[in-house]
Amino acid sequence: MAWDFSTDPEFEQQLEWMRTFVREEIWPIEPIVDELTQAQLDRIYAPLQERVKERGLWAAHLDPELGGQGFGQVKLGLMHEILGSSPLAPNAFGNQAPDSGNSEILALAGTPEQKERYLYPLLSGDLKSAFSMTEPNAGSDPTLLRTRAVREGGDYVIDGHKWFSSNASIADFLIVMAVTDPDARPHQRASMFLVPVDTPGVTIVRDVPTMEHPEPSYGKLGNHAEILYEGVRVPADALLGEQGAGFMIAQHRLVPGRIHHCMRWLGVSARAFDMLCEYATHRYAFGSVLADKQTVQNWVADSAAQMQAARLMTLHAAWKMDTQGASAARQDVSLIKFFGAGVMHDVVDRALQIHGSLGYSTDMPIEAMYRYARAARFYDGPDEVHRESVARRILRGYEPPEGGVPSEHVPTRREESRRKFADVLEAVTAND
Numbered sequence: 516m517a518w519d520f521s522t523d524p525e526f527e528q529q530l531e532w533m534r535t536f537v538r539e540e541i542w543p544i545e546p547i548v549d550e551l552t553q554a555q556l557d558r559i560y561a562p563l564q565e566r567v568k569e570r571g572l573w574a575a576h577l578d579p580e581l582g583g584q585g586f587g588q589v590k591l592g593l594m595h596e597i598l599g600s601s602p603l604a605p606n607a608f609g610n611q612a613p614d615s616g617n618s619e620i621l622a623l624a625g626t627p628e629q630k631e632r633y634l635y636p637l638l639s640g641d642l643k644s645a646f647s648m649t650e651p652n653a654g655s656d657p658t659l660l661r662t663r664a665v666r667e668g669g670d671y672v673i674d675g676h677k678w679f680s681s682n683a684s685i686a687d688f689l690i691v692m693a694v695t696d697p698d699a700r701p702h703q704r705a706s707m708f709l710v711p712v713d714t715p716g717v718t719i720v721r722d723v724p725t726m727e728h729p730e731p732s733y734g735k736l737g738n739h740a741e742i743l744y745e746g747v748r749v750p751a752d753a754l755l756g757e758q759g760a761g762f763m764i765a766q767h768r769l770v771p772g773r774i775h776h777c778m779r780w781l782g783v784s785a786r787a788f789d790m791l792c793e794y795a796t797h798r799y800a801f802g803s804v805l806a807d808k809q810t811v812q813n814w815v816a817d818s819a820a821q822m823q824a825a826r827l828m829t830l831h832a833a834w835k836m837d838t839q840g841a842s843a844a845r846q847d848v849s850l851i852k853f854f855g856a857g858v859m860h861d862v863v864d865r866a867l868q869i870h871g872s873l874g875y876s877t878d879m880p881i882e883a884m885y886r887y888a889r890a891a892r893f894y895d896g897p898d899e900v901h902r903e904s905v906a907r908r909i910l911r912g913y914e915p916p917e918g919g920v921p922s923e924h925v926p927t928r929r930e931e932s933r934r935k936f937a938d939v940l941e942a943v944t945a946n947d
């Protein structure tokens with residue numbers, strides 16, 4: 516009987532090291548990150564990344580033959596919970612999105628030459644990458660993609676318009692999803708291409724200012740670029756995987772990518788929760804500290820319950836991925852994708868609410884966490900799409916009841932029970 520919630524002591528030591536490292540080395544970068552250029556930020560990261568490598572924690576999501584640690588999802592879950600406490604931490608550990616997901620698809624679908632040219636330098640931190648799929652007219656329904664890649668002799672020529680390609684303005688290469696087979700079935704129309712960012716015809720138009728980064732800024736980690744592809748000619752060996760296999764490869768990237776997001780959100784929620792509780796113990800209004808108000812106690816208890824539920828659901832989905840594969844865990848990952856995003860949103864919102872104007876101000880990190888949390892409810896699949904997919908799968912297991920009478924209809928069941936227990940009922944009556 517295996518039903519074990521403990522962490523093995525050796526790994527617990529690693530987690531403890533990560534907790535201290537992230538708090539002492541990464542959190543202090545946060546208040547000055549906007550003053551730093553990307554080059555200065557890289558300089559701060561370099562020695563930290565070395566320490567992570569020495570500790571055997573670099574690129575932990577990948578198998579050892581690819582230079583990773585082969586942790587599996589449960590260990591990764593526990594690790595990401597710590598890294599999630601700061602948006603700057605994953606980059607110090609070689610598992611910053613989108614590089615982490617991109618390295619996974621390169622490992623899965625790349626040729627030996629593509630791995631040599633892109634994967635290994637990506638893993639060692641010498642290259643940066645972006646994943647360029649979403650278009651202004653095609654987001655959650657990628658069968659609407661319009662970007663085309665047309666075969667011309669030994670080349671493909673790519674034309675299209677993308678946006679929200681995270682980190683593209685600091686990337687060395689882009690993984691571009693483009694339609695190659697417009698007449699095929701919807702999920703066999705698109706292919707992926709490896710496109711060096713300096714290929715003629717690639718124009719990074721801008722980093723799109725967002726709720727998370729409202730001020731226009733260009734060329735920094737964590738920005739999301741708008742890109743034009745105009746007559747971008749790449750050789751046929753830029754194709755990643757089979758022609759028409761773009762969606763299949765994307766699924767391999769998205770399922771683990773989604774769960775990694777959920778794991779990091781646990782860290783965001785926990786940090787917001789700590790701020791909520793700390794402030795509650797000290798802010799005084801209407802005759803008591805806020806911790807003594809029942810509403811605030813409800814926030815604390817509800818947040819703790821929601822976080823615990825999200826944590827267990829996330830680690831369970833991770834365990835399922837480890838033991839039964841990503842495909843078997845698809846529904847669990849969809850569940851936690853929308854549930855976890857909602858929990859993070861609610862906990863951060865309560866933390867902001869309790870701090871009042873202080874929480875709304877940039878004197879606290881909560882307003883930034885709130886802006887970050889808001890996007891989680893629609894990137895990598897909006898809540899509605901994940902709910903729909905979960906509900907559809909669940910409902911597939913049900914049929915209309917025979918004769919239109921619900922299976923639990925009490926009078927019908929009573930009749931059946933009377934028949935089933937007729938002997939006993941008659942005997943009792945006889946003895947009465």
Ligand SMILES: Cc1cc2nc3c(=O)[nH]c(=O)nc-3n(C[C@H](O)[C@H](O)[C@H](O)COP(=O)(O)OP(=O)(O)OC[C@H]3O[C@@H](n4cnc5c(N)ncnc54)[C@H](O)[C@@H]3O)c2cc1C
Nearest residue numbers: 646647648649654655656679680681890893894895897899
């Ligand atoms: C911070 C951030 C980073 C991102 N990084 C990347 C990246 O690196 N690469 C990349 O390619 N893309 C990236 N994206 C884009 C992201 O993947 C898309 O935002 C996402 O796929 C949703 O697409 P959309 O924004 O076009 O929304 P749409 O597809 O237009 O959907 C809008 C809304 O419609 C509703 N909706 C959609 N479908 C349904 C349905 N079936 N039922 C009910 N309602 C529905 C939902 O409320 C949804 O929010 C990023 C986005 C953000 C915010």
